[in-house]
Amino acid sequence: MRVVWLLSIISVHVLQILATAVPRTLLSTTCIRIASEISSASDVYYPGHVKYARGINHWAASSTQLSDCVVEAGTAADVAVILNILGDTRTPFAVKGGGHGTNPGWSSTTGVHISLYRFSQVNYNAATQTAEVGAGLIWDDVYAALEPYNVNVVGGRVPGVGVAGFALGGGYSWKTNQFGLTADTVTAFELVTPLGAVLTVTQSSDPELFFGLKGGQNNFGIVTKFTLKTFPQTQVWGGIITILEAFFNDVRDATVNFHTNVLDPKASILSTFDAALAVPIVTLHLFYDGPTPPAGMFDEFMAITYLSRDVKTRSFLSLIQSAPAQLTSGQRAIFQTVPYLDVTTDLINTVINETKFWSLHLTVPTGTFISYAIEPFLPTLYTHNTETTAYPASRTQGYMPLNIYYAWLGSLSDPLFHNAAKASAKVIRDSAVSQGQAIASDAPMYPNYAIYDTPLEKLYGGNLPRLRALKGLVDPQNVMGLAGGFKL
């Protein structure tokens, strides 16, 4: 595939530019103070060190900044020491999980970058059917560690995505139709609060914080460990099909029919209408949580004429890693989202038109890839948790998050792409409303997909006063306000 090959060449080029950026020479006094107060379990790295580079690196180049130093914390107690110094000196900082955030400055800083790589344990507890998972891991590592036990957790759908940011924002998974969002499956958080306490937060120990951490992102401190429910895992069926523009309507029809007719919660799909270097292309992800899907379930998809197809019975990890999510890694990127209620022909027609329209208007300047992901879920997706959570604010209605993703080269084009993502989301939203979908006012936007200037009301709705009250109690000095993110 020539398009794919070109994209990887571009990524390598961008990475080379990044790697040769001139390092800072002045050592920050805050970094020096941190180095002198942390235990021997932690280290501070400066520009030029390979662990500095790994610390600040993100999936999207636009999410990477050169920090004064990278602190690799080794214990929760050291994270508390670091937060205390940062609050004391009012130093801007970042905390990064898997570095897949697309909003600039959400997990990067020119100040102190806190890296969680050393929180990398996966401890499976067969008796409680839970796994303790370090906050520095990506989902691939968690799936690999649990595979020998034939169990799994509810996590990311493509390779490379971090556990921490994903779980703290919600988490839409291949297994969400069966078990809810990732946040719904968290039974405990190990949290370092902005006041320096190391807490194990559970529903019974601290129901308010437990509520806030399930969607509230980095507002309440730094999570060092998640305890997640585990579920039996067999081999799965699925993978990726790429399809050319001539067959887009076939994908549309199969997607609508799948959403309308398939009520088996083990089945899940992602239909992404993309354009790679102005060539429209569908990347279709199919998933069934078992070695063989029931007869007929995916036949309509399998009958579409394809460019490439890699669909088979395989391990869960193999399915995750079959997705081409790393192709545009190293380029600039932005996400935006539209919450919607139904997958219809009209909605997908709008999406196909947006794909083609913005392909012409964006990929001609510096764009390399644009993508609109239709992510059908069952209307029951929020019914797997009866506790209240920061996101979604209400569970009476099951919304799906449409994901808009653009990739490009060169920071001068940032405003063009950011504005286009917002404009396109508005077109899709208005179109869904005009088609009768009740999403005009209180439909929640998914915090992990929403663009940076989304009003907090749109993310948290009626939960906002409760979250702000909690924030005032947990972080009276607004230490977490020194880090990027949607700030309460």
Ligand SMILES: Cc1cc2nc3c(=O)[nH]c(=O)nc-3n(C[C@H](O)[C@H](O)[C@H](O)COP(=O)(O)OP(=O)(O)OC[C@H]3O[C@@H](n4cnc5c(N)ncnc54)[C@H](O)[C@@H]3O)c2cc1C
């Ligand atoms: C290729 C790709 C695929 C994706 N697929 C999905 C998907 O299938 N489903 C889905 O729901 N989402 C998906 N996402 C979105 C994903 O949920 C967000 O990008 C999420 O922020 C990733 O988490 P991270 O740890 O990698 O990100 P980071 O950039 O490291 O962090 C994101 C945010 O979380 C905060 N944070 C990170 N670690 C901690 C911590 N330990 N304590 C407190 N705050 C912390 C950061 O400060 C930052 O504000 C995808 C994103 C990408 C780029």
Ligand SMILES: *[C@@H]1O[C@H](CO)[C@@H](O)[C@H](O)[C@H]1NC(C)=O
């Ligand atoms: C396609 O999308 C563009 C941009 O949103 C819009 O101007 C145009 O009217 C749309 N065309 C159709 C047929 O919907």
